[in-house]
Amino acid sequence: MVRENQLQILNEGATCVCIPCDRQFVFINGLLNHCRNAEVHQGEWCERCQWLFVSPAARQAHVDNSPRHNICTPCDLDFSTAALLESHDVDVHNMCMDCGKYFRKVNDLMQHKRSHLPLEIECLGCDRLFSEFSAMMIHLESGNCESGIDRDDIDSYIRDCGYVNELYDGLMYQCPDCEADFRFASALCQHVASNACNQNPEDTFNDIESCIKCYV
Numbered sequence: 736m737v738r739e740n741q742l743q744i745l746n747e748g749a750t751c752v753c754i755p756c757d758r759q760f761v762f763i764n765g766l767l768n769h770c771r772n773a774e775v776h777q778g779e780w781c782e783r784c785q786w787l788f789v790s791p792a793a794r795q796a797h798v799d800n801s802p803r804h805n806i807c808t809p810c811d812l813d814f815s816t817a818a819l820l821e822s823h824d825v826d827v828h829n830m831c832m833d834c835g836k837y838f839r840k841v842n843d844l845m846q847h848k849r850s851h852l853p854l855e856i857e858c859l860g861c862d863r864l865f866s867e868f869s870a871m872m873i874h875l876e877s878g879n880c881e882s883g884i885d886r887d888d889i890d891s892y893i894r895d896c897g898y899v900n901e902l903y904d905g906l907m908y909q910c911p912d913c914e915a916d917f918r919f920a921s922a923l924c925q926h927v928a929s930n931a932c933n934q935n936p937e938d939t940f941n942d943i944e945s946c947i948k949c950y951v
């Protein structure tokens with residue numbers, strides 16, 4: 736609902752009127768200053784829209800509903816466009832552009848964003864689809880795959896493909912770039928996918944896939 740402006744501004748040197756006060760002004764600036772400063776109009780004036788409302792409640796309803804006002808409540812900021820508010824939400828409040836959820840930390844947002852990736856990784860053991868290679872590996876390691884593959888199988892398949900470091904107590908997976916060690920192949924996959932180092936994730940995924948494919 737558009738509420739009527741309580742000002743009457745006629746073009747080109749004609750009079751400007753504040754209707755509720757029944758006051759005329761010769762110059763528009765006089766009228767605007769009246770709206771900004773007069774005690775009777777406290778809370779009724781919207782500076783951005785140059786609009787005088789009948790009451791503070793009417794002005795508030797306007798601010799809440801108008802596309803010209805885009806409020807961030809926690810910061811008490813009012814943006815002139817929805818796009819500006821959105822980029823503020825993304826930059827300051829770690830908002831996901833895809834679903835509008837907020838996250839306390841950037842890392843949580845990054846982690847969450849991966850859930851919006853399309854399902855295009857096919858399980859190496861069954862026909863389930865995953866959005867990420869590492870999620871598919873977790874599925875295999877968990878023993879939930881119809882193929883019956885489990886973590887021991889994965890460890891034995893990958894043993895010979897150059898990612899394994901047996902200096903430690905048992906088998907460890909090692910990143911070829913930064914030499915970080917991981918207990919699970921899926922953890923190595925998450926590491927390379929996170930761009931934590933310079934290892935190309937696709938290279939690692941292809942290597943692991945070809946190790947597994949030798950056996951399944």
Ligand SMILES: [Zn+2]
Binds near residue numbers: 755775
């Ligand atoms: Zn007035």
Ligand SMILES: [Zn+2]
Binds near residue numbers: 783784798801803804
């Ligand atoms: Zn306004």
Ligand SMILES: [Zn+2]
Binds near residue numbers: 807811823
């Ligand atoms: Zn904010």
Ligand SMILES: [Zn+2]
Binds near residue numbers: 832833834835
């Ligand atoms: Zn999201």
Ligand SMILES: [Zn+2]
Binds near residue numbers: 858861862863874880
């Ligand atoms: Zn599977």
Ligand SMILES: [Zn+2]
Binds near residue numbers: 910932
């Ligand atoms: Zn690494």
